Amino acid sequence: MSRPLSLSRRAPLAAVGLAAVLVLGACGSSSDATADLGGSKGSVAPNGITVNLTADQKRVTTSKVDAIAALVPEEIRKRGTLQVVDSLGTVPPLDFHATDDKTIIGAEPDLAYLIGDVLGLKVELNPVSWENVFVGLDSGKYDVGLTNITVTEARKEKYDFATYRLDILGFEARKGAGWKVTGPADVAGRTIAVASGTNQEKLLIAWSEADVKAGRKPVDIKYFQNSADYYLALSSGRIDAYLGPNPTAAFHAAQTGETKVIGTYSGAGDQVLGKIAATTRKDNGLVGALNGAINEVLKNGSYAQVLKRWGLSEEAVPSSEINPPGLPRTD
Structure with missing residues (x-):
């Protein structure tokens, strides 16, 4: 990633x-x-x-x-x-x-x-x-x-x-979670999973830092290296969302019908x-x-x-x- x-x-x-x-x-x-x-x-x-x-x-x-x-x-x-x-x-x-x-x-x-x-x-x-x-x-x-x-x-x-x-990056959450991601404020205090060593991780860390500077709670970042683990964590409610490649998130959501993409963002940020x-x-x-x-x-x-x-x-x-x-x- x-x-x-x-x-x-x-x-x-x-x-x-x-x-x-x-x-x-x-x-x-x-x-x-x-x-x-x-x-x-x-x-x-x-x-x-x-x-x-x-x-x-x-x-x-x-x-x-x-x-x-x-x-x-x-x-x-x-x-x-x-x-x-x-x-x-x-x-x-x-x-x-x-x-x-x-x-x-x-x-x-x-x-x-x-x-x-x-x-x-x-x-x-x-x-x-x-x-x-x-x-x-x-x-x-x-x-x-x-x-x-x-x-x-x-x-x-x-x-x-x-x-x-x-x-394109996608935030994938359980269907019916009732929230969307459009920027840093939406993930403040949330538990979000990501794979280490990726640009997704850099983006999530930057958003968490922006939240702290704005007086909001930091993102609780969890790390997973394979899809089976993070989907298990998502289904059990241990994480609120997973941030990864949008094609993967959209494909998984379409296959299972149990999750949905609640926000997309440029992997390169806003620059x-x-x-x-x-x-x-x-x-x-x-x-x-x-x-x-x-x-x-x-x-x-x-x-x-x-x-x-x-x-x-x-x-x-x-x-x-x-x-x-x-x-x-x-x-």
Whole structure:
């Protein structure tokens, strides 16, 4: 969880405002692309479509583009594989295990395979814990991280980024909780769970500090590293809400009908439009090829098909950017 996400200008974004700002484009169709939006075993996604949860994904595909493939560093071209590092498969609909409990499926793997198609490379997914994503990128063990990584100014010192999705956070609470989150005052004195080492944590800490300065109670922050634990805490009433990636919160709420998203906010706070990006070690020469591949699938419509498949159309970007302004530094 840079797994951080984001969006917004000056104020927190409630559901209505979010929809207005985030419908940005990435439309169209492609004769090269194919998609299966259903399956014999499915689940309801946030937009109401049925998604295929089996190992037989029938993923969206597209064609190789030689001019973009030529941008890939020679070492990777000769190897013929793109080593993609992702999470452990526990963050639906971004990346999670299919019904066979082995195959990793979701929006992030789908995009990874599309990038591989354009670059003419075989994609190999490497699921690791969050902290090991960056260890593996630093060592060169993995070529690119595609696991909901937010662009930050601090990370730009060590990594290059090619953006592919807006970054939005969601507060998930029990249905009927009777409260909403639009800013720091709404979480004052509340018990909110978050994963450590994430941008969500930074945002929650900043909000708690703002509450204290305003004479309100601080946020009682609880830490959980996997979804099973925080959903158990939420259902038992030990926490009031969980702050995490909005796609995950919305997907879970749609599946269970027991929770709801009570507020959304930019993972980058109110200073910058947060963006999720393909992440690679700085100056290793790969970011141009990643940027080109993402812009190609944006143009040919296969990107839009992937986001629609997982209920993430409102988080589409109009184009991929290299190293845009990121989450500001904090002391």
